[in-house]
Amino acid sequence: MARIVMKFGGTSVGDCDRIKNVARRVKAEVDRGNEVAVVVSAMSGVTNQLVDYCKQIAPLHDAREYDTVVSTGEQVTIGLLSMALQELGVQARSWMGWQVPILTDGAHGKARIETIETGELERRMSGGQVAVVAGFQGLGPDNRVTTLGRGGSDTSAVALAAALKADRCDIYTDVDGVYTTDPRIVAKARKLDKITYEEMLELASLGAKVLQTRSVEMAMKHRVRVQVLSSFVDVPGTLVCDEEEIVEKELVSGIAYSRDEAKITLVRVADRPGVAAAIFGPLADANVNVDMIVQNVSEDGKHTDLTFTVGKADLDRATKVLSEKQASLGYERLVPDSNVVKISVIGVGMRSHAGVAQKMFSTLAEKAINIQVITTSEIKVSVLVAEEYTELALRALHSAYGLDA
Amino acid sequence: MARIVMKFGGTSVGDCDRIKNVARRVKAEVDRGNEVAVVVSAMSGVTNQLVDYCKQIAPLHDAREYDTVVSTGEQVTIGLLSMALQELGVQARSWMGWQVPILTDGAHGKARIETIETGELERRMSGGQVAVVAGFQGLGPDNRVTTLGRGGSDTSAVALAAALKADRCDIYTDVDGVYTTDPRIVAKARKLDKITYEEMLELASLGAKVLQTRSVEMAMKHRVRVQVLSSFVDVPGTLVCDEEEIVEKELVSGIAYSRDEAKITLVRVADRPGVAAAIFGPLADANVNVDMIVQNVSEDGKHTDLTFTVGKADLDRATKVLSEKQASLGYERLVPDSNVVKISVIGVGMRSHAGVAQKMFSTLAEKAINIQVITTSEIKVSVLVAEEYTELALRALHSAYGLDA
Numbered sequence: 001m002a003r004i005v006m007k008f009g010g011t012s013v014g015d016c017d018r019i020k021n022v023a024r025r026v027k028a029e030v031d032r033g034n035e036v037a038v039v040v041s042a043m044s045g046v047t048n049q050l051v052d053y054c055k056q057i058a059p060l061h062d063a064r065e066y067d068t069v070v071s072t073g074e075q076v077t078i079g080l081l082s083m084a085l086q087e088l089g090v091q092a093r094s095w096m097g098w099q100v101p102i103l104t105d106g107a108h109g110k111a112r113i114e115t116i117e118t119g120e121l122e123r124r125m126s127g128g129q130v131a132v133v134a135g136f137q138g139l140g141p142d143n144r145v146t147t148l149g150r151g152g153s154d155t156s157a158v159a160l161a162a163a164l165k166a167d168r169c170d171i172y173t174d175v176d177g178v179y180t181t182d183p184r185i186v187a188k189a190r191k192l193d194k195i196t197y198e199e200m201l202e203l204a205s206l207g208a209k210v211l212q213t214r215s216v217e218m219a220m221k222h223r224v225r226v227q228v229l230s231s232f233v234d235v236p237g238t239l240v241c242d243e244e245e246i247v248e249k250e251l252v253s254g255i256a257y258s259r260d261e262a263k264i265t266l267v268r269v270a271d272r273p274g275v276a277a278a279i280f281g282p283l284a285d286a287n288v289n290v291d292m293i294v295q296n297v298s299e300d301g302k303h304t305d306l307t308f309t310v311g312k313a314d315l316d317r318a319t320k321v322l323s324e325k326q327a328s329l330g331y332e333r334l335v336p337d338s339n340v341v342k343i344s345v346i347g348v349g350m351r352s353h354a355g356v357a358q359k360m361f362s363t364l365a366e367k368a369i370n371i372q373v374i375t376t377s378e379i380k381v382s383v384l385v386a387e388e389y390t391e392l393a394l395r396a397l398h399s400a401y402g403l404d405a
Numbered sequence: 406m407a408r409i410v411m412k413f414g415g416t417s418v419g420d421c422d423r424i425k426n427v428a429r430r431v432k433a434e435v436d437r438g439n440e441v442a443v444v445v446s447a448m449s450g451v452t453n454q455l456v457d458y459c460k461q462i463a464p465l466h467d468a469r470e471y472d473t474v475v476s477t478g479e480q481v482t483i484g485l486l487s488m489a490l491q492e493l494g495v496q497a498r499s500w501m502g503w504q505v506p507i508l509t510d511g512a513h514g515k516a517r518i519e520t521i522e523t524g525e526l527e528r529r530m531s532g533g534q535v536a537v538v539a540g541f542q543g544l545g546p547d548n549r550v551t552t553l554g555r556g557g558s559d560t561s562a563v564a565l566a567a568a569l570k571a572d573r574c575d576i577y578t579d580v581d582g583v584y585t586t587d588p589r590i591v592a593k594a595r596k597l598d599k600i601t602y603e604e605m606l607e608l609a610s611l612g613a614k615v616l617q618t619r620s621v622e623m624a625m626k627h628r629v630r631v632q633v634l635s636s637f638v639d640v641p642g643t644l645v646c647d648e649e650e651i652v653e654k655e656l657v658s659g660i661a662y663s664r665d666e667a668k669i670t671l672v673r674v675a676d677r678p679g680v681a682a683a684i685f686g687p688l689a690d691a692n693v694n695v696d697m698i699v700q701n702v703s704e705d706g707k708h709t710d711l712t713f714t715v716g717k718a719d720l721d722r723a724t725k726v727l728s729e730k731q732a733s734l735g736y737e738r739l740v741p742d743s744n745v746v747k748i749s750v751i752g753v754g755m756r757s758h759a760g761v762a763q764k765m766f767s768t769l770a771e772k773a774i775n776i777q778v779i780t781t782s783e784i785k786v787s788v789l790v791a792e793e794y795t796e797l798a799l800r801a802l803h804s805a806y807g808l809d810a
Contacts, residue, residue, distance in 0.1 A: 016461040050481065057485050058422040058492040065491075069484035072477035076455065079474035080462050086470075087463040094473050098503070099548065143504065216482050 002036045002167040003125070004342035007135065007157035010044035011174045012231035013077050019043075025172070026130060030090055035166060037121065037131040038300075039157040040081055042073025048403045049152075060394055063108035067137075067147045071097070074134035074153070078245045082132045095121065097137035097145065102156070104138035104146045111138055111146035113155065116163035133160060140372040154310065162222035164341035169219070170237075171211060176230035177238035178203065178210055180403040181255040186395050188404040192238045192253060199253045200226075200240045202346045202380050216240065239257075243348055251356060252347035252401040257390055261291060261342045262315040263372065265307045266322070268332035271298040278329055279306065280321070286321045288314045290341070292375045292384060307373055307386060312338055340372065344382040345397060357381045363400040406717035407572040408440040408530070412562035414542065415449035416481050416579045417636035424448075427636065427730070428489035430529075430577070430785035431535060442526065442536040443564040444567060445486055447478025451554075460799040468513035472542075472552045476502070479539035479558070487537045491801060497535040500526065502550065507561070507769045509543035509551045516543055516551035518560065522567035530569075538565060567627035574624070574631045576616060581635035582643035583608065583615055583806040586660040591800050597643045597658060605631075605645045607751045607785050621645065648753055657752035657806040660795060662795055666696060666747045667720040668777065670712045671723055671727070673737035674705040684711065685736055692728045693719045697747070697780045697789060711736075712778055717743055745777065746795045749787040750802060762786045768805040774798055 006029060011392075022040075029036050050070045052059050078094035085092035100121060104111035106138070113201050121131050135153025140146040148155055153170060161169035176191065178200065183189040195203075197206075197220035204213045210228055219226045219240060231239025269275055280290055291309045298304040310318045320337050322329070350356040360381055364371060369392065373384040386392060398404055411431060418424050425597060427445075434441050446452075451783070455475045483499035490497035502509075505526060509516035528534050540558025545551040553560055559576060563709075566574035570613055581596065583605065588594040602625035609618045615633055624631045624645060635640025673677050674680055679701070688695055696714045703709040715723045724741050757760040769776060770795070774797065778789040803809055 016458060019462060053481070053485055054488065058488045062491055065484040065499055067484075068487075068501070069481050072480050073478050074456070075480075078473050079470040081471075083459065085464045086467055094470055096473070096550075110739060114688045145501075234757040269600045285503055348498075391539045393441060 001033050001035065003164060004029055005037045005039060005157055005166045005169045006172065007039040007169065008041065008172045008231055009153065009174070010041045013040055013042075013081065014044040014103060016080070019077070019080050020084050022081060022172075023090070023345065023402050025146060025231065026081075026085060027088050030130060037124045037125060037133060037134045037154060037160060038081065038165070039133050039160060040077045041135050041153040042077055042163060042253065046073040046076070046114055051306070063067060064139065064142070064144050067108050067145050067374070069135040071134070071145045071147055074136050078132045078134045081381070085132070090130055091128055092132055093124070095131055097134055098139040102159075103132075103136040104140055106140045107381055108140065108144075108146050109309060110149040111140060113138055113148070113159045114149060116160060118160075118163045121298045122164065123370070151212035152211040152214075155218060157221075158218045158224050158226060159214045161224045161226075162218065166224070169224050171226060171228050172231035173196065173210065173228060174230070174232070175210060175228075176235055177228050178254070179233065181394055181398055182257070184259040185391050186398050187322070188398060190403060190405040193236075194239045194241055194246045196243045196246060196348050197347050198243070198348055198379055202377075203208055203254055203256050208255050211240070212241040234321050248346060249349050250403075250404065251349035251353055252345050253256060254346050255347075255394060255401070255403070256344045256346060256395050257394060258342045258344075260311045260312050260389070261340055261384065262312045262336065262338040263307060263340045263355050264322070265305060265335040265337070266317060266329070266333075267305055267335060268303040269306050270330045271302055271304040275329070276306075281311070282321050283318055286317055287382075288318045290323070292373045292382065294373050307339070307340070339387045340384050340386045341393075342382055342384050342392050343348060343390070343397070345401065346378050346380045350377050350381075351378055359400055360397060363396050367392055367396050406439065408569060408573045409434055410442045410444060410562055410566040410571045411577065411638055412558060412574065413446065414558065414576045415446045415452070417577050418445055418486065421485070422606055425489050426487050427486060427577075428493055428495070430636065431490060432493050432495050433480055433488075440530045441488065442530060442538060442565060442566070443536050444540045444558060444565060445479060446540050446558040447482055451478040451481070456562060458533050460675060465669050467550050468546070470520060472513050472550050476539070476542040476550045476552055477646045477719070479541050488522065490535055490537070493711050495535055497537055498529070500536055500538045502539055502778075503544040505538060507538075507543040507564075509545055509553070511545045511547060513545065513549075513551050514660070515554040516545060518543055518553070518564045521565060523568045524725075525567075526708070527569065528796040537583060544734050549809045550589040550635070556617035558678045559617040563620045563623045563627075563629050563631060565631045566631075569783070572630070574629050574632060574660050576633050576803055577636035578633060579635070579637070580633075581638050581640055581657070583645070585658070586799055586803055587712050588618060593803060595808060595810045597650045598641075599646055600658055601646045601648045601651060601753050602786055604751050607749065607782075608661050612711065616645070628713060654754050655752060655808075656754035656758055657750050658687045659751050660806070660808070661749045661751060662801055663747045663749075664792060665717050666714045666745055666788060666789065666794070667717045667741065668741070669714060669723060669744040670710060670740040670743045671721070671736040671738075672710050673708040674711050675735045676707055676709040680734070680737065681711075683730075687726050687730060688715070688723055690809065691722055691754075693726070696754075696786065699777045699778050708737075714745070714747070714778065743793045745789050746792045746798075747787055747789050748783050748795070748798050748802070750806065751785045753784050756783060764805055765802060768801050769798060772797055772801050792805070
């Protein structure tokens with residue numbers, strides 16, 4: 001007997017028929033003799049509708065009232081799924097965040113889970129009752145409903161699995177696992193059987209929208225084994241787990257890309273102490289997140305070129321902030337460029353193997369793709385190239401690292 | 406300074422613009438220096454949608470899960486209205502049933518309010534904060550959400566007004582008050598300034614759909630002054646209050662009608678002890694509510710005719726139940742008739758004045774309207790006539806009792 005947390009997202013519970021389908025999935029797990037808790041999102045479209053109401057009423061609204069409104073979506077789903085399970089003869093009951101309780105901090109709209117009191121839940125689960133828990137919500141210190149921010153149901157599921165010391169947290173979604181790269185671009189992309197937390201974290205933060213970044217962080221911290229699988233197709237998914245569990249480690253596990261970046265170059269910035277702080281301070285104040293940064297070696301000892309990337313949505317704002325400060329910053333020219341893509345090669349294997357970055361550079365060079373910016377981390381190499389090379393670069397790298405199916 | 410409970414139904418909060426309109430209404434009450442609690446229903450159509458989901462999932466569903474699902478409608482409205490009030494500069498916060506708490510019994514789907522702990526609510530209201538409370542819901546002894554049954558928000562409002570010892574409970578609706586009769590039928594119908602609890606109770610249970618019967622019972626029990634008024638037009642409504650408060654009592658306050666009745670006549674029933682029990686027992690078992698009953702004097706000492714009314718929706722079921730028992734009941738013939746209307750004249754004045762019933766009979770006789778069944782109570786006379794006379798009878802009686810505008 002195992003203890004399993006199953007999580008179903010909005011499209012998996014999009015209408016009553018799909019909710020019945022989810023109930024059959026849960027029943028199958030119960031029939032295998034497992035203790036099951038289920039975490040669900042709102043039916044697809046519902047949360048957007050509720051958020052839209054809030055915006056219509058007041059553009060700047062009280063986050064506590066926002067949480068009261070938007071948390072209702074999950075409440076509807078837990079009730080309906082519990083009914084559907086009972087209809088199949090499975091004992092089940094719904095749990096709202098305040099009923100469990102799932103205690104969070106008071107940051108309404110983006111709360112963080114602090115503790116989950118699982119006593120009553122465990123007592124009932126061991127009695128054969130499926131616990132159907134509302135994702136995305138909790139109870140704040142003010143005795144009011146909090147929400148965890150968009151995509152928070154993944155985090156709810158992983159946190160619940162950690163608190164219940166579950167053997168596994170199965171995240172059912174509309175894809176059937178984690179792929180070596182985007183299969184819509186690279187036909188030879190393979191589904192991974194296993195991937196480490198660290199790699200998944202890089203993939204998630206690089207735009208592979210399979211799991212919410214925070215949920216992966218939490219899974220890594222509490223060593224929760226997370227499986228990503230399809231709620232529509234009955235095939236094994238991808239297990240996100242500890243490095244120890246992966247016997248045959250790949251040098252590179254996946255190749256991610258992000259088109260959400262834009263590049264800014266400041267030409268002939270004064271090369272003196274404090275200039276980086278003078279540039280990035282105002283950007284941080286304007287809530288612009290800066291990702292890759294490259295500063296050239298100064299040729300004349302007085303000036304240098306500075307290149308960095310920001311979110312594409314922030315490009316105009318960043319340009320405006322820096323243009324207003326051109327005199328004080330003393331740069332010659334600002335060159336914005338939104339036709340870029342960030343391509344990243346990810347793998348825990350590169351910790352122990354040299355040459356991974358070199359293979360990336362040579363592969364891109366062979367295809368005559370110019371690299372504009374490079375950054376690296378312990379398990380990742382990222383490069384910025386012109387956007388038009390996205391598909392070419394992905395396919396070439398996928399082959400070069402031996403990932404083709 | 407007065408303490409007021411304001412209640413707004415589903416059409417009054419039907420979309421975001423209407424919710425903003427409600428906020429302006431509430432602000433006006435606050436600006437008069439009053440302490441205000443607001444009780445709201447779900448946006449119109451929402452509860453029906455939620456009920457429909459429940460039916461799609463399982464025709465016979467767990468009432469506790471049903472309550473979890475359908476109570477979300479009011480939760481959305483309290484959040485949105487609180488935001489709308491804040492947007493107008495009015496301090497406000499939302500309260501779900503479990504937060505107040507509004508404690509009910511455990512009869513999920515049709516719970517009864519037991520106590521409302523108003524301590525925190527009153528503390529905040531006296532600090533100038535408007536309490537926006539979800540109608541229709543409470544917290545059961547099992548720590549789960551309960552609902553009060555359809556139309557329960559009126560009951561929530563009156564119960565809250567009683568608990569808060571409010572000076573008045575204003576029920577905002579899509580009509581502007583209680584009329585002497587249905588103005589769609591009788592053009593000369595007048596809006597009443599005041600009406601007693603007893604009269605309102607008769608009107609409500611006779612089908613005037615202005616207030617839910619249970620809320621009137623509760624108002625009467627706790628002597629809560631209830632005002633019915635329009636949420637769209639800014640004119641005084643009708644005050645439902647104690648008889649003492651009404652200086653000029655009318656002999657008759659209103660004339661109600663109900664087309665929801667059907668008549669059954671059992672011809673030549675054996676006239677012996679126990680026969681009524683033998684007839685009405687099986688009907689009660691089949692959940693058929695019997696209203697008016699008339700038994701003729703037996704002519705031959707052996708047989709009699711028995712006439713009674715049931716809800717029109719129950720006519721087929723009642724006919725079936727009795728037909729199956731024709732042999733044991735020993736009646737000759739069953740005559741069903743759904744072309745009837747029940748017309749009732751209501752007024753506390755008739756307690757002290759004779760002749761009210763007589764005026765009804767003579768007025769109908771003048772118009773050659775045959776009375777089929779008569780029942781009376783302390784403050785009401787009801788007659789059953791052929792449905793085609795509805796309009797004629799209502800207009801004639803309205804004039805005869807001097808109610809015309």
